[in-house]
Amino acid sequence: MDIAGQKSSLSWAVHISVLALVALWLFPTVGLLVSSFRTADQISTSGWWKAMFPSQQNLTLRADAPELQVQEGGLYVIEGRLFPPEKPAEISVWGISSRAINSYTAGDTAPLKKGGTITVQADGRYRMENTEPFSGRRGQRIFVTATTPPEFTLRNYQNVLFDPENAEGMAKAFINTLTVTIPATIIPIVIAAFAAYALAWMEFPGRALLIAVIVGLLVVPLQLALIPLLKLHNEIGIGKGYLGAWLAHTGFGLPLAIYLLRNYMVGLPRDIIENARVDGATEFQIFTKIILPLSFPALASFAIFQFLWTWNDLLVALVFLIDSTGDTTVMTKQIVELLGTRGGNWEILATSAFVSIAVPLMVFFAMQKYLVRGLLAGSVK
Amino acid sequence: MHPALQGILTILVGVGGCVGYFYLSNQFLDKVLFPARGENAGRNINRANIVRPWLFLLPALLALGTYLAYPVVETLRLSLTERSTLPDGTTAYAWVGLDNYRQMLNQPKFWEALKNNAMWLAVVPALATGFGLLAAQLTDRLKWGNIAKSLIFMPMAISFVGAAVIFKLVYDMRPIEQEQIGILNALYLYFGGEAPIAWLTVPFWNNFFLMAVLVWIQTGFAMVILSAALRGIPEETIEAAIVDGANPFQVFFKIKVPQIKGTIMVVWTTITIVVLKVFDIVFAMTNGQWGTQVLANYMYDKLFRANDWGVGSASAMVIMLLVTPILVWNVRNARKEMK
Structure with a gap:
C-alpha cells in the first residue's frame, strides 16, 4: 500500500470499513430480493434477515x-x-x-x-x-x-409473471417496457453518430458554437419539455403512445449521445482518416467503414446509458405514453400503482420490483466496463 | 397492430430512414448537385464539402431543436400566459404577464418545495460525493476492491422507482405488538427505541429519509469517477510526501484531494443537476405529503393534477433558472478544453 512499512493495523481498518460500506449498500437490495422468495405469511411474521437462518x-x-x-x-x-x-x-x-x-x-x-x-x-x-x-x-x-429450516418459494414470481388471470401482473408491462426501450435506444445512436462525426472531423463555420450548445442542452431539465411537447404531439396527431415516447426519448438522449460520441471520435488517430481521404474515399465511406467500427466502445457506452435510462424511466412514460386505457403501462408505472393499492403486500411489491430491476442489473454486470468508460467520458471535464 | 411488431417496424423505419437519408443525400450531393467531374470538379468538391456537414447534422439538429430548444422557449411563453377553453371548445392563451409567478409565490406548497429542494441540494451532493470519495480511496489498491466497487456501483442500474420500493421496505412500520419487518424499525427497537416509527411521516426528518435513497444511488457514480481521478495522480507526489513523513491522512487530504479538486467539482455539479430534477423518488414514496414536496413533483402536480399549465410552466422555469449557473459553467469549461 504505502512504501513505508506501516501497513498492518491500518490495512485491517481499511478492509473492515470497505466491508461495512459494501454491506450497507447491498443490504436494502438483498432485503427486497429475499422477500420476493417468501410467502406473504413469512414476510409479515418475521424480518427478511431472519429468513436465511432456521x-x-x-x-x-x-x-x-x-x-x-x-x-x-x-x-x-x-x-x-x-x-x-x-x-x-x-x-x-x-x-x-x-x-x-x-x-x-x-x-x-x-x-x-x-x-x-x-x-x-x-x-x-x-x-x-x-x-x-x-x-x-x-x-x-x-x-x-x-x-x-429456511423456506423459499417461487410462487410469487409465478403469480406476477405467468398468471394470465392476474390483472396486476407484470407480464404485459414487461413487454411494453421492452417495446419502449429498444427503438428508443437504437434510433438516437444512428442519428447521433452522424452528427458526432461531423462535429469531430469536418470543418465548418459554427462548429464550436454547436458543440457548446450541445453541452448546454445536456443539463436542460426534462421538466421544461413536458407541456410544450405534449401540446405539439396532440396538435400533430401523435397523441399519447409509443411513437411519442420513442420520439421523446430520442430527443432527450441525443445531447449525451452526440457529446459522448464526439469526444470519442475526436480521439481517433488522424492518419487513418486523412489517408482514407487521400485514397479517395467519400466521407460517407469513411464514416461507415472506419469511424463506426472504431467507435464501438463509445457506441456501447451510450447504448447502455440510454437503455438503463429508458427502462427505468417513469416521467416520460407518464406524460407521453400511458393513456387513460392503461394498455401501454410500463413496469415503473405499474409498481407505483401497486405501491398505492398494495402498500402492505410485500410479496407482490418485492417480486414486481425485482422483475423490473433484474434486466438492468444483468446488463449492468455484463457490461460494466463500457458503463464506467462512458461515465468517465461523459462527465464534463 | 401488436405493439412489439410496431416497435420492430419503428426500428426498421427509424434506422432505415436515417441510414437511407444519409446515404441518398450524400449520393445526391456528390452525383447530382456538385459532381466531382467536368470543368468545375474542383469547385464542386469544395462546395460539396461545405454542404455535407449540415447533411450529417440535420436530423440531430431537428430533433434537438424540437425536443429541447423549442420547449425552453415555449415553456417560457406558456408561463406568461393563461390557458382557457373558449365556449366553442377551442383553447385560447391569454397573456397575463407575471401573474402565474405571483400566484405560485403565494402558495405555501411552492415554498415548501423550494425549501426542501434547497435541503436536498445541500445534503445529497455532499454526502454522495463524500461517500464516493471515501469508497474510492478505501478500495484503491485493495485486492477485492473491484468487487467492492461494483457492488457499491450497482444501485446506479436500479430505477428510482425500484429504489423507492427497496427503501419502503427498509422504512416499513408494523404496530408495536407485531414483529417489525422493516430493518430500520427493528434496529431502532433493538437499540432501545420505545415504539416503532413511521419514518416517512415524521415532519422535517422524512426529507432526509428520502434523500438517503438518492445518496444510495449516486454514491457509486461519484466513486467511479473519483476512483479514476485518484489513479491519475502522479505517483511521485505521493511518494515524496511519504518520504517527508506524512501520515496516510495527510497524504489523502493534503496531497490527493487538492489534486482532484476539479473532478470533485464535476461530480458535485452533476449530482446537483440530478437533485434538481428529482421526481420519481418523491412521487413514488410520499407524493409530496407530510412536508416532502420538491419542485419537480410540485410541477407535475400543477400540470397533470391541477391541470394548471401556467403555474406548472412557471415552476419548470424555476428549475431551469436553478440549473442555469451550472449550464454556463459547463459550457465555459467545455470551450476552454477545446482550445
Whole structure:
C-alpha cells in the first residue's frame, strides 16, 4: 500500500470499513430480493434477515383423531407425523398442556390426561398408546417448539409473471417496457453518430458554437419539455403512445449521445482518416467503414446509458405514453400503482420490483466496463 | 397492430430512414448537385464539402431543436400566459404577464418545495460525493476492491422507482405488538427505541429519509469517477510526501484531494443537476405529503393534477433558472478544453 512499512493495523481498518460500506449498500437490495422468495405469511411474521437462518417457532399441532386408531395386540394405537415430509422440522421440547408447552424433550413419553401415553420424536413422529380405546372427536393437542429450516418459494414470481388471470401482473408491462426501450435506444445512436462525426472531423463555420450548445442542452431539465411537447404531439396527431415516447426519448438522449460520441471520435488517430481521404474515399465511406467500427466502445457506452435510462424511466412514460386505457403501462408505472393499492403486500411489491430491476442489473454486470468508460467520458471535464 | 411488431417496424423505419437519408443525400450531393467531374470538379468538391456537414447534422439538429430548444422557449411563453377553453371548445392563451409567478409565490406548497429542494441540494451532493470519495480511496489498491466497487456501483442500474420500493421496505412500520419487518424499525427497537416509527411521516426528518435513497444511488457514480481521478495522480507526489513523513491522512487530504479538486467539482455539479430534477423518488414514496414536496413533483402536480399549465410552466422555469449557473459553467469549461 504505502512504501513505508506501516501497513498492518491500518490495512485491517481499511478492509473492515470497505466491508461495512459494501454491506450497507447491498443490504436494502438483498432485503427486497429475499422477500420476493417468501410467502406473504413469512414476510409479515418475521424480518427478511431472519429468513436465511432456521427459525425456532412455537406451534400448536394436533395428533390424528381417535377414529383413526388401530388395534395392535391388546393396545389401541394412534401413530402419525406432526410435519408433512416436504416440510420437515426439528422438535426440541414439547408438551400437552398450554400451560406447560416445554415439559418434555424429544423422545420422551408422557402420560395422557384421559389415560394412555404419548411419545413424540424429534422429527415429529408420534405414537399414542392406550389399553382402552381413545375417545373423543378431535385429536390430542401437542405443543411443540420446533426449528424449521429456511423456506423459499417461487410462487410469487409465478403469480406476477405467468398468471394470465392476474390483472396486476407484470407480464404485459414487461413487454411494453421492452417495446419502449429498444427503438428508443437504437434510433438516437444512428442519428447521433452522424452528427458526432461531423462535429469531430469536418470543418465548418459554427462548429464550436454547436458543440457548446450541445453541452448546454445536456443539463436542460426534462421538466421544461413536458407541456410544450405534449401540446405539439396532440396538435400533430401523435397523441399519447409509443411513437411519442420513442420520439421523446430520442430527443432527450441525443445531447449525451452526440457529446459522448464526439469526444470519442475526436480521439481517433488522424492518419487513418486523412489517408482514407487521400485514397479517395467519400466521407460517407469513411464514416461507415472506419469511424463506426472504431467507435464501438463509445457506441456501447451510450447504448447502455440510454437503455438503463429508458427502462427505468417513469416521467416520460407518464406524460407521453400511458393513456387513460392503461394498455401501454410500463413496469415503473405499474409498481407505483401497486405501491398505492398494495402498500402492505410485500410479496407482490418485492417480486414486481425485482422483475423490473433484474434486466438492468444483468446488463449492468455484463457490461460494466463500457458503463464506467462512458461515465468517465461523459462527465464534463 | 401488436405493439412489439410496431416497435420492430419503428426500428426498421427509424434506422432505415436515417441510414437511407444519409446515404441518398450524400449520393445526391456528390452525383447530382456538385459532381466531382467536368470543368468545375474542383469547385464542386469544395462546395460539396461545405454542404455535407449540415447533411450529417440535420436530423440531430431537428430533433434537438424540437425536443429541447423549442420547449425552453415555449415553456417560457406558456408561463406568461393563461390557458382557457373558449365556449366553442377551442383553447385560447391569454397573456397575463407575471401573474402565474405571483400566484405560485403565494402558495405555501411552492415554498415548501423550494425549501426542501434547497435541503436536498445541500445534503445529497455532499454526502454522495463524500461517500464516493471515501469508497474510492478505501478500495484503491485493495485486492477485492473491484468487487467492492461494483457492488457499491450497482444501485446506479436500479430505477428510482425500484429504489423507492427497496427503501419502503427498509422504512416499513408494523404496530408495536407485531414483529417489525422493516430493518430500520427493528434496529431502532433493538437499540432501545420505545415504539416503532413511521419514518416517512415524521415532519422535517422524512426529507432526509428520502434523500438517503438518492445518496444510495449516486454514491457509486461519484466513486467511479473519483476512483479514476485518484489513479491519475502522479505517483511521485505521493511518494515524496511519504518520504517527508506524512501520515496516510495527510497524504489523502493534503496531497490527493487538492489534486482532484476539479473532478470533485464535476461530480458535485452533476449530482446537483440530478437533485434538481428529482421526481420519481418523491412521487413514488410520499407524493409530496407530510412536508416532502420538491419542485419537480410540485410541477407535475400543477400540470397533470391541477391541470394548471401556467403555474406548472412557471415552476419548470424555476428549475431551469436553478440549473442555469451550472449550464454556463459547463459550457465555459467545455470551450476552454477545446482550445
